[in-house]
Amino acid sequence: MAGRGRLTEIYFGPQHPGAPGNIGFKLLLDGERVVKAEAIPGFLHRGFEKMMENRTWEMNVVLSYRFCVEDPDPLEIAYSMALEKIHRVDIPENAKYLRMIQAEFSRIASHLFWSHFIGGSVGLRTPAYWAVAAREEILKWFARLSGHRVYHNISVPGGVRYPLPDSFVEDTLRVADFVEERVRDVEAALLGNKVFKDRTKGLGKLTAREALELGATGPVLRATGLPYDLRRANPYLNYGKVGFDIPTGSAGDSYDRSMVRFREIYESLRIIRESVKRIDPEAPLRVKLPLTAPPGEGVARVETARGEYMIHIVSTGGRKPYRVRLRSMSMPLLTTVIEYIVSREEVTIADFPVLLASMDPCTPDLDR
Template sequence: MEGSGYQVVYFGPQHPGVPGNIAYKLWLDGDRVVKAEVVPGFLHRGFEKMMENRTWEMNVAMSYRFCVEDPDHLEIAYSLAVEDIYKAEIPENAKWLRMIQAEMGRIASHLFWSHFIGGSIGLRTPAYWAVAAREEILKWFARISGHRVYHNLSVPGGIRYSLPENFKEETTRVVEFVEEKARDVEEALLGNSIFKARLKGLGKLSIEDALNLGVTGPVLRASGLRYDLRVHAPYLNYDKVRFEVPVGASGDSYDRAVVRFKEIHQSLSIIRQALDEVRPGESLRVKLGLTAPVGEGVARVESARGEYMIHIISQGGRKPYRVRLRSMSMPLLTTVVDHIVSREEVTIADFPVILASLDPCPPDLDR
């Protein structure tokens, strides 16, 4: 489209409307975006290849590095894949704790998303409430793992750290606090006339289009398809708890917001159920040999942004032979954006709102 008379704008990684380490080259016809070309590579570290040159234990610290907003699902998936290679069965206590970790991570990610979506349209006050609620979750992680953002809590074989004495009481307190604040944020955003006007009808995806474009997670469910790995391919003990899978109707940016807030409440319910099953003092980990057997390990989890899969090949020894990660955000930043821009009248003011509604994790492309 070069030389076609369109205005070309570089929507770079320093722009507050871009969701992180990524940029877009935009072709504008007036204020309408007619083409968007993604420019990745701002955080390329070659995570897969780095993991192939580190030991099984060292790779726990590598497994979550490409999505700072939702590291826990990636950490859990890596541990599940390694356990698949070893054919190891972890203790029931560890399964329940991993579920609590995963749902705490999902809530923290969705709260962070509500901060970004609120900020993208100027609703800063509820965005700050969301950050305050997320902060309590980060403090909770720090108390049980020693780390606020990256946790090293789930490791091959189970849970790394023993539980603090007041684990159940402290977790219940955090759940109740987050539930109250999340409801405040939800009401302040979803009920706001400006929020509705900016998001309703914007960035629509049908079920068929979402599937064809490779979309999973909340964006797919907002289009109306009730698909969630925790239900359709259960792992850990998700088949032993009761929860609903929220879906939307129109598949627009507003529906994606509604689905995520509903998911927060479902995650809080899962945490409460899992917490009832935790037995303090019981085993949390089985020891695995330093040298892995020959074989393959595959794990799929329902992360905050959709289905994440990791495939590891072992030829025996202290390191994996091959590690392959399935990106959750690749379709959100590429095929979905192309689809929406080519079919809707997307203005330059709409573009960052659409990106925020998709909630991608850009470093996920640079793995």
């Protein structure tokens, strides 16, 4: 600490409008500058991994998506994929495309919710409310398909739980068109705003090598210029059969992370539109699996709105898993990435909430 003035220790969050949910930080300040940020998790600890080991396979579907409320659908898809590997079954083509539509609508809803948070962090609340209104139409789409707005329980081991409504194709395309129109307004109002540019450009810069070494994936990594996306790098479901691009940035700062997320929304809409046209209303959606699982291991990796998520399940046979291990998407963002940035860059206490919002962490996924 040589050469610095008097250092002040303050606590930021969890009850703070700039904190990203159920987490706190112990900040060390040199005047206005944050020189150290120590994450304090544990405010929402629920022990999902151990809970899942004491519940049956079908009961765990309900637990599988509850540690990231903002983007739950890829998590239930990953759980189903891991169990399907243990059973050594392949699900119907219809189910694969429907899971992709489910995951991409979840990604869009998550990015829209993120734009609400970062808009509020820089004082631009009007476009933030537009984003929430667009997200609402996606939640209604989920409700019409599954009966649920937030947690959907659509993907289950073996395929898809619910039959498709008669108007599924038309309804899906209508929502996609509505969302795209609103997103263009939000994007222009945020990315084109001078205040937004001044608050985000040059803040929290990372190179591709730094992001990789710190464990970052998803938009934070792609904003550095590295086009790494599991949907392309290691295609699952039918992502290898549809066309989409991988948006990247160049500066690796908070502005580029924001730009990448908006561009990802358009690519997700592209995937949805192509996938919905490949669904056969007469084809099956699910393969029935027995209530007991054979011995074996299932590993599934998916690309969520925040980056790479992995679930590892070990079965010794029977009605319950022996071991469940979940890989957090947000842990690196809230620990190694934030600590690295504030240690080498001049981040003020006013910048800190904007920097956090640019990472878009899902804090409950730390307390899993």
